[in-house]
Amino acid sequence: xxxxxxxxxxxxxxxxxxxxxxxxxxxxxxxxxxxxxxxxxxxxxxxxxxxxxxxxxxxxxxxxxxxxxxxxxxxxxxxxxxxxxxxxxxxxxxxxxxxxxxxxxxxxxxxxxxxxxxxxxxxxxxxxxxxxxxxxxxxxxxxxxxxxxxxxxxxxxxxxxxxxxxxxxxxxxxxxxxxxxxxxxxxxxxxxxxxxxxxxxxxxxxxxxxxxxxxxxxxxxxxxxxxxxxxxxxxxxxxxxxxxxxxxx
Amino acid sequence: xxxxxxxxxxxxxxxxxxxxxxxxxxxxxxxxxxxxxxxxxxxxxxxxxxxxxxxxxxxxxxxxxxxxxxxxxxxxxxxxxxxxxxxxxxxxxxxxxxxxxxxxxxxxxxxxxxxxxxxxxxxxxxxxxxxxxxxxxxxxxxxxxxxxxxxxxxxxxxxxxxxxxxxxxxxxxxxxxxxxxxxxxxxxxxxxxxxxxxxxxxxxxxxxxxxxxxxxxxxxxxxxxxxxxxxxxxxxxxxxxxxxxxxxxxxxxxxxxxxxxxxxxxxx
Numbered sequence: 001x002x003x004x005x006x007x008x009x010x011x012x013x014x015x016x017x018x019x020x021x022x023x024x025x026x027x028x029x030x031x032x033x034x035x036x037x038x039x040x041x042x043x044x045x046x047x048x049x050x051x052x053x054x055x056x057x058x059x060x061x062x063x064x065x066x067x068x069x070x071x072x073x074x075x076x077x078x079x080x081x082x083x084x085x086x087x088x089x090x091x092x093x094x095x096x097x098x099x100x101x102x103x104x105x106x107x108x109x110x111x112x113x114x115x116x117x118x119x120x121x122x123x124x125x126x127x128x129x130x131x132x133x134x135x136x137x138x139x140x141x142x143x144x145x146x147x148x149x150x151x152x153x154x155x156x157x158x159x160x161x162x163x164x165x166x167x168x169x170x171x172x173x174x175x176x177x178x179x180x181x182x183x184x185x186x187x188x189x190x191x192x193x194x195x196x197x198x199x200x201x202x203x204x205x206x207x208x209x210x211x212x213x214x215x216x217x218x219x220x221x222x223x224x225x226x227x228x229x230x231x232x233x234x235x236x237x238x239x240x241x242x243x244x245x246x247x248x249x
Numbered sequence: 250x251x252x253x254x255x256x257x258x259x260x261x262x263x264x265x266x267x268x269x270x271x272x273x274x275x276x277x278x279x280x281x282x283x284x285x286x287x288x289x290x291x292x293x294x295x296x297x298x299x300x301x302x303x304x305x306x307x308x309x310x311x312x313x314x315x316x317x318x319x320x321x322x323x324x325x326x327x328x329x330x331x332x333x334x335x336x337x338x339x340x341x342x343x344x345x346x347x348x349x350x351x352x353x354x355x356x357x358x359x360x361x362x363x364x365x366x367x368x369x370x371x372x373x374x375x376x377x378x379x380x381x382x383x384x385x386x387x388x389x390x391x392x393x394x395x396x397x398x399x400x401x402x403x404x405x406x407x408x409x410x411x412x413x414x415x416x417x418x419x420x421x422x423x424x425x426x427x428x429x430x431x432x433x434x435x436x437x438x439x440x441x442x443x444x445x446x447x448x449x450x451x452x453x454x455x456x457x458x459x460x461x462x463x464x465x466x467x468x469x470x471x472x473x474x475x476x477x478x479x480x481x482x483x484x485x486x487x488x489x490x491x492x493x494x495x496x497x498x499x500x501x502x503x504x505x506x507x508x509x510x511x512x513x514x515x516x517x
Contacts, residue, residue: 016415017398018407018415085431089435090435090436093436097390098392099392099421099436099438099439100436101421101432179424180428183421183422184397184421184422184423184424185418185419185420185421185422186422187418194419195419195421197422204424205397205398205399205422205424206398206399207312207313207315207316207399208312208313208314208315208316208317208397208399208400209313209315209398209399210315210318210336210338210339211315211318211319211322211339212336212338212339212342213336213338215398215399216315
């Protein structure tokens with residue numbers, strides 16, 4: 001078991017093992033910032049795509065778009081991470097002069113990975129609502145766009161919010177993208193171009209350390225924090241889903 | 250049927266395999282895990298041994314020194330590779346013992362297009378500690394890459410180069426030699442370090458204070474960034490693991506050490 005003084009060593013913002021500082025709170029904050037911004041960005045994309053897929057009459061682009069999203073959903077996270085490291089990092093480096101391993105690169109890669117995940121969930125949500133409401137709405141003279149914007153989406157807004165929370169948890173728990181694209185610098189993120197480290201990457205990096213060291217123990221404290229964040233967010237999402245469950249099948 | 254079996258037995262090379270296999274226990278599986286600097290050497294050693302001992306199999310995994318030690322302590326592998334000496338706790342709690350396998354050079358690397366070809370230890374120390382890091386010869390910013398805290402190579406870098414100074418808060422941490430090489434080989438402003446066995450034309454090796462990382466300089470003791478690689482086993486290893494360790498430390502491995510840019514381990 002960890003002594004009280006060890007908790008003080010872990011629960012601060014400073015990570016400097018040479019000074020016996022094993023603070024992981026900066027990694028926790030980085031995880032929350034990253035998950036928030038990646039989810040926000042992907043939610044915006046999901047809203048635009050949802051309007052296009054559900055608020056516009058069927059057209060020649062719908063099928064290939066749906067197919068592409070399904071293929072993207074099946075792509076393992078490591079592929080997104082490697083694509084981020086091989087293409088996005090050099091692009092950020094070329095535009096900014098920074099190394100490219102940055103908060104910006106991780107946020108963009110993670111948000112791209114999240115879009116098909118959220119779209120898949122949204123499809124189920126909106127299609128269930130359409131099944132119940134479509135005839136009534138079109139009988140009332142609503143266009144497809146009006147039906148989606150004024151009937152379907154408002155009906156599903158709580159369920160949509162719950163899905164956004166699930167997306168937040170998904171990005172909070174992602175390891176490979178953060179580990180490969182972030183630069184893993186053990187500091188609190190200072191800007192879009194800063195390299196940084198989040199909790200999941202920290203756990204992966206600490207696994208090979210001396211199993212009897214405080215560095216190794218810090219990975220378990222990180223795990224506890226990550227679990228606490230995920231359980232809290234998932235609980236909120238669960239309550240929202242329960243409230244809105246009639247649109248979920 | 251008996252004639253068929255007899256002819257098969259006659260066709261088989263009688264006794265040659267068992268005779269040429271240098272291990273007393275010539276069959277079974279030996280599981281390795283741990284430091285990645287050892288991998289090219291042990292991989293080739295395993296391929297060579299397998300030709301002589303067809304029943305022998307090497308299962309080789311990386312994961313870093315600490316992972317190797319954990320797996321060995323838990324009895325999940327037979328041999329752990331480490332790029333650092335074991336801590337007292339690891340040695341006592343896991344019931345482990347270590348053998349120095351080879352001396353390895355740590356090489357500072359930059360992008361092949363980088364004009365810089367030599368750097369002193371004090372310049373390296375200043376550069377890796379600066380906020381923000383800059384090249385010693387001009388004011389251009391540099392992107393510095395180091396290994397993660399679990400790495401034996403990183404520990405040696407801290408001892409031999411940083412010597413008590415803290416690494417810049419803008420350093421990037423990579424989790425393997427492969428990730429380090431990928432990062433530096435694609436960034437003209439990057440500097441990092443690798444085990445000598447991993448250096449190839451994708452990166453440019455720097456000389457340190459005028460001393461190039463050549464075998465000659467390493468043998469003469471002129472190259473300053475050297476470390477020892479270890480292989481570790483349980484206090485009472487399996488007979489096969491014990492044989493493999495004896496072979497690894499024996500004269501047959503010397504040529505392979507040389508081929509991979511390693512030197513024999515320091516005496517004592």
